[in-house]
Amino acid sequence: MNLIFSSRWWQSAHSIGAKLVPIAPTGWDPRPRAKNPEPFVYEGPEHYIQATADEVQELIRSGINFTCTYNETVDAQTIIIYAWNECSETSGSLVPSYGNGTLYIDALSKILPMSC
Numbered sequence: 001m002n003l004i005f006s007s008r009w010w011q012s013a014h015s016i017g018a019k020l021v022p023i024a025p026t027g028w029d030p031r032p033r034a035k036n037p038e039p040f041v042y043e044g045p046e047h048y049i050q051a052t053a054d055e056v057q058e059l060i061r062s063g064i065n066f067t068c069t070y071n072e073t074v075d076a077q078t079i080i081i082y083a084w085n086e087c088s089e090t091s092g093s094l095v096p097s098y099g100n101g102t103l104y105i106d107a108l109s110k111i112l113p114m115s116c
Helices: 002-015 053-069 103-109
Strands: 023-025 080-082
Touching: 002 023, 002 053, 023 053, 053 103
Parallel strands: 023 080
Antiparallel strands: none
């Protein structure tokens, strides 16, 4: 799902001549703060959809390929991977988390570094 929406957004920016850094959103997973939840937020399992390792790999590959194909649109020649574990929204962090451990880190280690 993130790949479809991301690709559409990247392509729409390219089609109007906008410059961008592609964002590769891996989804939001509130489970890391489940043991100490914010008092004003209920974060049940319906608040996240966990991507598979293959889906995360394809999203990142697609972002890098877009950057290579449309280098006039992506001057920075980079993508932003955001954020399977926001660490209570203080940062977008690529760290192990409850529920999936090192799944995404392991998946990315199989495809990175990747370049044009």
